[in-house]
Amino acid sequence: MKVLLLNANIHGIGTFTRALHFGRALALAGHSVTLCTVSPDNLWRTRVRVEKNVKVVEMPRIGYKSLPGWGSGWLDIYYRIQLILRGDFELVYGFEYQPNVAWPVYFTKKNAGFRFVSDWCDWYAGESNSFRGIHLAHQIDAFFEERIRFQAEKVTVISTLLRDRAIKIGIPSGKIIIIKEGVDTQYMKPMHQIEMRKYFGIPEQVPIITTITDKDMHIPIMILNGVRKQVPETKLLVIGQHDPALADAACNSGLEKEIIETGYVSDDNLPRYLACSDLCFLPMTNTIRNQGRWPQKINDFLAAGKATVISPVGDVVRIFQDYPVGSLANSTDEFVDIISSLLRNPAKRIKCEQAARQSALEQLSWDVLTDKITGILS
DSSP: OEEEEEEEEETTSTTHHHHHHHHHHHHHTTOEEEEEEEOSSOSSOOEEEEETTEEEEEEOOTTTTSSSSSOOOHHHHHHHHHHHHHHOOSEEEEESOSHHHHHHHHHHHHHHOOEEEEEEOOOIIIIIOOGGGOHHHHHHHHHHHHHGGGGOSEEEESSHHHHHHHHHTTOOGGGEEEOOOOBOTTTSOOOOHHHHHHHHTOOSSSOEEEEEOOSOTHHHHHHHHHHHHHSTTOEEEEEBSOOHHHHHHHHHHTOGGGEEEOBSOOTTHHHHHHHTOSEEEEOOOOOHHHHHOOOHHHHHHHHTTOOEEEOSOSTTHHHHHHSOSEEEOSSHHHHHHHHHHHHHOHHHHHHHHHHHHHHIIIIIBHHHHHHHHHGGGO
């Protein structure tokens, strides 16, 4: 079967990874798969490459944010329409709903005669898109986010919340399939801690707790401050782009020298930085956004074989209920106490690390999810 995947993001960002691994699963099943995404650097031209047995077509970036949100490049949309009309695709799979995903489907579905499947992996209208507080823009966005699902013969969703939302707006439950976020366990894997600390020049003997940049970065500083009262030498490793709010919170707490910021991290270095950690944590507020998504960060922590502490929000909690990978923390104080306890108990931490890796291999690996992905076409 000839399959076309439509992704709204720039190559390598956001839902692109999910789309690529869906494409890989379909390619391994013998289908011919093409994935459309947006070029990170080319405004006017397309570029073709092959990744994971998937033909990846980078569309021109010009106009990528010409409308609120993203994925609205006029040349990108035009090329996608032409590709569908000329490509004889039997299945088109849309990852989310932005203009460069939805409009090519609306313009071609009647004449091209392909089957259409839609993937819903973030509830933007629920909370993620605010459009700078413009309520009307948010309402319009919500309309388009949900309408595209009615064009699909099946809708894949990443969470129970999105399944329930799809049912509520009128999608028959028999058309909905939950497929959680996966992780590449061959790429993200345990590595030798001391070697990786030497590699980055990070102190070898001090306890290091790790998080990845997210909203509310003052919370990790509060957690670090509390942990250091119980385990005084502890440092915080923050992976991801520099966040001024983090620096301000660290300065106000007098902890500037106890924080290691990586800045932007390449794909090659992400597993190496995680290897430097003694444990990982991710505080999450109990919002619709967090309930509806499956944070890739947590999958990375577990696949890297790290004891992990998170807030009890969303479907990912089930992994923590089924495997002793770490713990759930309901408050900043609980994060502090649980993290401190794990740092003081290496034997327990090792058991958590083993369980974390096991959970990734058994529940989260894209290889494990392959059958569910390919079953969409049946």
